[in-house]
Amino acid sequence: MTFRVRLAPSPTGNLHIGTARTGLFNWLFARHHEGKFILRIEDTDTERSRPEYTDNIFEGLRWLGMDWDEGPFFQTKRLEMYKEKVQSLLDKGLAYRCYTTSKELEALRESQKARNQAPRYDNRHRDLTPEQEAEFKAEGRSFVIRFKIDDTREIKWNDLVRGEMSWVGSDLGGDMVIARAADDGIGQPLYNFAVVVDDMDMQITHVIRGEDHIANTAKQILLYEAFGAKVPEFSHTPLILNEKGAKLSKRDGVTSISDFKKMGFTPEGLVNYMTLLGWSPPDSTQEIFTLQEAAKDFSFDRVNKAGAKFDWDKLDWINSQYIHSMSVDKLTDLLIPFWKEAGYTFTETKDRDWLEKLTALIQPGISRLTEAVEIAKLFSTETVDFNSEAREQLQKEGVKPALQGVVAALDSEVNASIAKDIIKRVVKEQNVKKGLLMRSLRAALTGEMKGPDIVESWVLLNNTGSDKLRLQQAIEIAD
Numbered sequence: 353m354t355f356r357v358r359l360a361p362s363p364t365g366n367l368h369i370g371t372a373r374t375g376l377f378n379w380l381f382a383r384h385h386e387g388k389f390i391l392r393i394e395d396t397d398t399e400r401s402r403p404e405y406t407d408n409i410f411e412g413l414r415w416l417g418m419d420w421d422e423g424p425f426f427q428t429k430r431l432e433m434y435k436e437k438v439q440s441l442l443d444k445g446l447a448y449r450c451y452t453t454s455k456e457l458e459a460l461r462e463s464q465k466a467r468n469q470a471p472r473y474d475n476r477h478r479d480l481t482p483e484q485e486a487e488f489k490a491e492g493r494s495f496v497i498r499f500k501i502d503d504t505r506e507i508k509w510n511d512l513v514r515g516e517m518s519w520v521g522s523d524l525g526g527d528m529v530i531a532r533a534a535d536d537g538i539g540q541p542l543y544n545f546a547v548v549v550d551d552m553d554m555q556i557t558h559v560i561r562g563e564d565h566i567a568n569t570a571k572q573i574l575l576y577e578a579f580g581a582k583v584p585e586f587s588h589t590p591l592i593l594n595e596k597g598a599k600l601s602k603r604d605g606v607t608s609i610s611d612f613k614k615m616g617f618t619p620e621g622l623v624n625y626m627t628l629l630g631w632s633p634p635d636s637t638q639e640i641f642t643l644q645e646a647a648k649d650f651s652f653d654r655v656n657k658a659g660a661k662f663d664w665d666k667l668d669w670i671n672s673q674y675i676h677s678m679s680v681d682k683l684t685d686l687l688i689p690f691w692k693e694a695g696y697t698f699t700e701t702k703d704r705d706w707l708e709k710l711t712a713l714i715q716p717g718i719s720r721l722t723e724a725v726e727i728a729k730l731f732s733t734e735t736v737d738f739n740s741e742a743r744e745q746l747q748k749e750g751v752k753p754a755l756q757g758v759v760a761a762l763d764s765e766v767n768a769s770i771a772k773d774i775i776k777r778v779v780k781e782q783n784v785k786k787g788l789l790m791r792s793l794r795a796a797l798t799g800e801m802k803g804p805d806i807v808e809s810w811v812l813l814n815n816t817g818s819d820k821l822r823l824q825q826a827i828e829i830a831d
Contacts, residue, residue, distance in 0.1 A: 366409075367411075369612070387557075390420060390422040390423050394547070417620075438545070441497075448527075450496050501521050503520075506521075512585060524567070531545060544571050563589065590658055592659070593659040609622075615720060618674050624641060633649050672720075712808075730800075731812055731816065743795075750784045751788070752827055758778055762819070765814060793810065
């Protein structure tokens with residue numbers, strides 16, 4: 353048997369990290385079993401669906417490295433099939449037209465609330481006579497189509513994550529609405545119905561989704577049985593939680609994949625971290641791995657039942673591992689768009705060598721690509737602003753003559769070897785400690801007391817001719 357799984361996002365917003373993580377678990381499962389990963393766009397919510405959100409979903413999945421084998425399929429192009437399936441349930445007497453008005457439903461809910469009862473439809477129109485239907489139509493009432501649910505029925509399945517699951521029909525809220533009305537009869541299908549029809553048509557063998565769909569699963573199993581179809585295996589994965597233990601939502605700030613991309617995370621780092629949100633590899637000490645490596649080991653017996661708490665520090669650390677191990681050439685390519693967006697001007701071909709030197713310099717100290725923007729400011733201007741710590745360092749005894757000695761020695765282009773020779777010579781001639789000179793050089797050349805390697809920083813600044821200007825600026829402060 354070929355395992356077939358699917359991701360079915362709604363294009364009512366950008367690709368959410370929770371949806372992407374669900375897609376990731378589907379992708380890993382499919383690749384582990386050499387199966388098929390299918391992409392379906394559930395766009396029947398025409399009022400909220402937008403083509404730009406669909407594009408964002410495609411772009412996010414591709415950026416993360418999750419290629420799909422079939423699709424994308426769009427529900428709005430499958431409406432006739434849904435109508436035929438609804439009609440088949442009506443013909444079998446398993447579904448019916450319900451003419452209950454919104455006002456009547458609200459009165460029912462208020463009555464149940466007053467009795468401390470859970471809200472549920474009371475199935476009042478399940479057995480209407482033709483005469484009663486005709487009367488409701490004459491009143492101009494619209495209808496929905498409901499699927500009959502036996503309150504005494506027990507629905508069971510073996511969840512690949514949670515084990516044996518059991519629901520009772522009476523807990524499902526009464527007969528389920530599966531479609532709305534339209535001028536020509538059967539109209540828009542609702543989620544629980546359309547998803548079952550799609551999964552049957554696409555021969556989905558395993559449905560892998562978040563635990564918030566568990567109640568839907570019980571309803572959907574009843575629909576599979578009504579159609580005489582084979583029920584797929586189900587796996588309900590843990591939700592992604594915020595630091596307070598609640599479901600991660602837009603209120604928590606950044607949640608879409610495109611936002612993580614803008615924040616400077618690499619696709620390799622983000623997808624690596626997402627894999628660990630609810631799953632652990634056989635080697636519990638292993639935290640860095642590729643998608644292909646994760647797929648080789650992926651199984652649901654290592655997926656947790658408990659929610660996975662989002663940890664920004666852990667994500668930063670994992671992302672930094674990919675940045676630090678990346679080739680300078682590749683990292684430079686990734687940084688250039690961020691530098692351009694920040695307004696830095698350079699010619700990619702002419703300045704490539706210098707840009708790669710800058711990349712190599714800052715690479716060990718960044719965990720996000722965006723951090724390179726702030727560091728690059730040090731190398732994008734002729735002069736520099738000195739913070740309070742740098743000013744304090746420059747005003748220490750012996751700093752001024754030491755820096756003057758450095759300026760006097762600048763009679764040629766500086767490379768790392770020349771810079772070290774100058775430092776050694778000035779330390780000897782001025783009789784100052786090397787530590788004092790090194791700290792003073794950092795203060796003079798960067799305006800700060802922390803940052804990347806100061807010798808390599810000096811070389812880069814010398815390439816632009818700004819090192820002498822900054823040293824002279826610092827000497828004036830040292831007076």
